[in-house]
Amino acid sequence: MKALRVSIFFLLCLIGSPEVLANTIRINPGQSIQKAVDRASPGDTLIISEGTYKQFGIVIRKPLTVIGENYPVIDADFKGNILIVATSNLTIQGLKLINTGRSNMDDSAAIKFFDSKDCIVRDNILENTYFGLHFSNSSQLTIINNKISASALREFEVGNGIHLWKCKNSYIGNNEVSGHRDGIYLEFVTNTQAKENKIQKNMRYGLHFMFSHDNSYIRNTFKNNGAGVAVMYTKNVLMKENRFEENWGSSAYGILLKDISDSEVVGNIFLKNTVGIYMEGSSRMEFTNNTFRENGWALKLMASCDQNTFKANNFTQNTFDISTNGSLVLNTLTENYWDKYEGYDLDKNQIGDIGYRPVNLYSVIVEKIPAAVILWRSFMVTLLDRMEKIIPTLTPDEMIDESPKMKPYDFG
């Protein structure tokens, strides 16, 4: 019995020991954060008091919890990185990091992680940074509730908001990114989830990923970014309930899909983009329950795409529903709602009795000669379109939705 008690006591000591040993270190304005970090032992908590710290290039190589009180400002004064991290189990919370360096040589960032694991970056405010959060070769990251903004005028003067290179198993949630080159940039990132982020007014892409398989993007908003969202060379992606809004320009897209395969695009809203979705070289993708509204072109589906399915989507008030660049059609359109559909439903099963051809003649002409857009909606063009609808000659004959819905879907 006594032996058991002793062993339980020791066990409790063992479990409790990190708690007992962990110290809390407070840093006040004027003190060096780097020195405090060096002094701390693994597992300690650093509390940074309110105030301004003109410091940069702070290296953290041990597991710590860094907490800012009332958003202390760490101002790098346009010199280099602010925090450089290579460790595991680190938490950074409640800091305001401003004015990083402006260099492409070292990709200056507010917080830069190398070879790290199990780190949490939350509730930080980043202003006027070159790169915001920069992660390489790391895993199990949690990046939540950060506000990241930059105010560069030109694309090459700024880096990405949240930049992950060769990372895995991470979560990016509830962040706001604006004014950077790319809002979220992922390259060789796998098994990662981006959820409920607000990405707007970035110079180039809201979201940009390449070679990043098995990721999901849920309920994010991508609004008013220079060229929308562009994703490439990836398979097994899930895009669900995102909003793609007001991406305007000659090469701006709600989403540009290049060589994406085996992916799902479900329940997204594409509103007022010049092009809702532009896709080329993409295969075996499923597009369901999406809403395309007030876009210039809802879809630009290049002939290099195959085995994609567009099922049960709403197409309303788009200037052109679909345009394509060839006569080859290897994709399926089915059970979508098209507001331009003029057929009838005699058997009252809510599905039109004759098919709908979403490619109209004039979108083919405008594709070839952009200046012709000026004649859109003139009587002449309407007549031409009517004739083409009856006897398709220029538009691909097989691009047809055989079962168009009579009423729009209610996606709530």
Added chain:
Amino acid sequence: MLKLLKYALYDILKSRFAMIYTVFMILVAVSIYQVSDDLSKVSLSLMNIMIMIVPLISAVFATTHFYNNLEFIELMLAQPVKRSHVFLSQLFAVILMLSLSIMIGFGLPMLLWGADTSLITLLAVGVILSAVFAGFAFLASVLTRDKAKAIGISLGLWIYFSLVYDGFVLYLIYSFADYPLEKVTLGLVMLNPVDLGRILMLMQLDISALMGYTGAFFQKFFSSSMGLLIAGGTLALWTLLPNLFAMRVFKKRDF
């Protein structure tokens, strides 16, 4: 002048045509509002009516009106009033009546079920097109002595501006596709009041599609104050020129 205008207006408003035209417009607008589920679809459908039907009716009505009132005009000319006043009173009466019909016909449903900027633009475009085509009709009427011929000329002008001209521009764009055509098409569009009205609507309805490279050029032009000034000025010229020319002919014409 005012007195002449008053009598001309009385006369025209009492006619069956003004009633039928207004009721027709109301019916069209109401049915479109009932069928379409949202405003931009409404303005799209109303625009098609505005671009096609309104110029046609304006042209035909103004011509027939001129010939129907020819005896009254001749009687007035025998009185000590200025020829230009006689002419202008008839012209203004026609334009006022056509504009009123559009305002009431399309405006009432808008008041009832709501409108946005595109619908307000549409009303303005309708009024301007009515004035332009009434001008064309009066010009056709004073140039010929035969009613059928005058209606023929008015209809010809209508077909030319709403169909043939666009076909010609499209052919031109197609033939010279390899050249930068933005400025040329912009210039060509200025030569057609119907196109100008249509493009003012396009700016509201298809803004996303116009954000592409070429579209952005047009969009930039028509949303800049300079562009608006030029477009507005051109439309004003289109309203004034046929009318002024018709008045000159009218003043010298031997009835």
